[in-house]
Amino acid sequence: MDIGALILMGGKNSRMGGNNKGMLKYKEKTFLDCIIDIFDDFDNIYISVNNKIFDEYVGKYESKNIHIVKDIYEEVGPMGGIHSVLKCCKEKYLFVIACDMPLMSKEFVKAFCDKFERDADLFMTCNERGKLMPLGAIYSKDLLSDMEILIKNKKYKLIELIPNNKFKKIDLKELGFTDRVYHNINTPEDYKELIKSNI
Template sequence: MNADVFKTAVILAGGKSSRMGFDKQFLRINEVRIMEKLIHELSKEFEDIIIVTNKPEEYKASENGIRIISDEIKEIGPLSGIYGGLKESKSKYVYFIACDMPNINLNYIKYIKKVLTNSKANACVAKREGKFEPFNAFYSIDILPKVEKLISLNRRSIAGLIDIIEPIFIEENVLKKYDYSFDMFMNLNSKEDLEVYIDKQL
């Protein structure tokens, strides 16, 4: 597989942010917006970056390949963002991360690319403590019909999607080689999470 197979990365920014108390897609730390940090890091590995947002009017597409799209199907959670990202992808495999996941691990991303290059799998997802991590993961555009089917049945769970696409799972012992503390899966869901993250930056 050539690099074009992994050209697109998607940042999901459509959540309600109810636990945080404000919209996480506009979160700033030390005057740096987390979204800008994600874009900066992802641009080192991906030519095409898409932001799926419920507030597209708040963004201005830049000249460096950032595309802004809105959820085509409202009120069904992150499955809608996966649907939109896959539909707009310029590559076979699409990397997905959420806007409240501030820690990009480029070495891990490169590793997943190698895993998928040597397989015919339609996704690659991390698994730890018996649970999978739906983001910081790759999905193939080939699963788009299955995503559409789940949406038509009003089945919103990403767990339901994982069950029917048979991904490659990256197990905990491998994950620890790239990030022993699993910070690359950290979500800033609440103000307490934010405080923990800021403390780790000090």
């Protein structure tokens, strides 16, 4: 497969009171382990981490097909993690997800990747309101030079990549899914609601 999987773990977790969201438990597994499981068909899984937690994850998670990658640029959000992994990954493309999205499913990832057209540098879904989903999307190595320019200019939003690159989108309805798969857990209240709902 020419698409690798990237799990972003380098956030500050400030809205979660500093607790590492990837280590929260959901159905007896950590969020991180839930997400690793959905990528078991991928040849390589990359986990992007910041300098503070790098040593912890190398020892615990690194294996033959799981690679821990330290951020080159600190404090620039998802853009920094994606850039760091695109620089070193074996594949041309990465399916990128955040560690706080435990409801993402293997079925969705397969359906989305099956629809991906290789002439796109950036491939996202949009929901019924037209909102784009920048995580749970595919990014190409061809974005690297533009990413470096944006980071240098302190423009860290992923949608900043759209105007100057080959961008394509697909409606979630066409894939047969709702934006539930994109639900992310940002706060203790979000987490309590997830556990309570048992979805």
